[in-house]
Amino acid sequence: MFKRQTSGSVVCVSCGYLVGVKDDRCYHCGRRNPALFGFAPALRSLGHDLGFVPFVTGLCFVMFALTLITGGVRMSGGLLGFLSPSCLSVVRFGGAGALPVFYEGRWWTLLSAGWLHGGLLHIAFNVMWIRQLAPDVGELYGPGRMVIIYTIAGVVGFAASSLAGEYLSFWPPPFGGAGLTVGASAPIFGLMGALVYYGRRTGSRHLHSQAVSMAGMVFIMGLVLPGVDNYAHAGGFLGGYVVADCSIPSSPSRLITSRWRWSCWPYPSSPLWPPLCRPSIPASVATRFSSYA
Numbered sequence: 670m671f672k673r674q675t676s677g678s679v680v681c682v683s684c685g686y687l688v689g690v691k692d693d694r695c696y697h698c699g700r701r702n703p704a705l706f707g708f709a710p711a712l713r714s715l716g717h718d719l720g721f722v723p724f725v726t727g728l729c730f731v732m733f734a735l736t737l738i739t740g741g742v743r744m745s746g747g748l749l750g751f752l753s754p755s756c757l758s759v760v761r762f763g764g765a766g767a768l769p770v771f772y773e774g775r776w777w778t779l780l781s782a783g784w785l786h787g788g789l790l791h792i793a794f795n796v797m798w799i800r801q802l803a804p805d806v807g808e809l810y811g812p813g814r815m816v817i818i819y820t821i822a823g824v825v826g827f828a829a830s831s832l833a834g835e836y837l838s839f840w841p842p843p844f845g846g847a848g849l850t851v852g853a854s855a856p857i858f859g860l861m862g863a864l865v866y867y868g869r870r871t872g873s874r875h876l877h878s879q880a881v882s883m884a885g886m887v888f889i890m891g892l893v894l895p896g897v898d899n900y901a902h903a904g905g906f907l908g909g910y911v912v913a914d915c916s917i918p919s920s921p922s923r924l925i926t927s928r929w930r931w932s933c934w935p936y937p938s939s940p941l942w943p944p945l946c947r948p949s950i951p952a953s954v955a956t957r958f959s960s961y962a
């Protein structure tokens with residue numbers, strides 16, 4: 670199945686133009702080793718995202734199951750709080766926010782929080798967004814760049830919400846930042862930022878306006894609904910936009926395909942996280958906030 674091609678032409682992994690399988694450099698985009706030693710067709714058979722979407726989906730659900738199994742299940746908050754892991758479990762597995770990052774020095778939670786979720790609907794909506802956006806970003810930027818955009822946007826988003834949770838905690842919701850936050854929407858907003866950038870950079874008004882209205886609409890819903898981590902959204906968007914600027918393929922002539930499609934999912938809201946119970950965290954701080962990203 671994962672077969673190497675040794676003759677003929679293949680599609681350049683960066684720009685999508687046909688190149689010889691033994692070419693050193695793509696004549697169109699200049700990429701070195703455009704056929705990846707003949708493995709480009711096999712990688713391409715995994716799809717535009719190189720299997721990233723099923724990987725993210727699977728890992729998010731595995732992590733969600735582990736947080737539930739090891740820490741117990743909460744059923745608070747009606748439908749949206751259905752099947753929520755305990756806060757302690759979320760902290761153990763790497764939730765981000767002012768409390769873990771600034772009070773426990775767990776800076777690496779900026780990387781892990783995007784893989785955790787606070788409820789069944791929360792994970793369901795986020796996974797649907799990833800399945801919607803990641804293949805499009807993978808097709809426009811290439812799968813490697815898409816993974817980088819996704820990862821860095823998550824870090825920037827959770828850094829923003831953790832910083833806001835630490836330094837802007839005196840502001841009323843929804844501007845106070847997050848004490849504890851999880852969810853894939855920071856990287857999801859990064860994917861939206863990358864689409865907005867692509868539309869702007871290539872002059873595609875259609876793509877640009879759709880991506881802007883999609884991101885704007887979801888962001889505004891986050892401002893209105895309680896418990897949504899808006900700093901993670903804004904930071905993730907900014908991170909995705911900036912990384913897209915640094916990493917856009919050198920020949921962005923490949924296109925905007927008809928695969929671009931979108932729909933509007935109501936963004937998951939949730940009741941605020943209950944106070945976090947860790948002895949090392951002052952109770953006054955622990956009751957400040959928390960959010961779903």
Ligand SMILES: [Zn+2]
Pocket residue numbers: 681682683684685686695696697698699700703
């Ligand atoms: Zn090329």
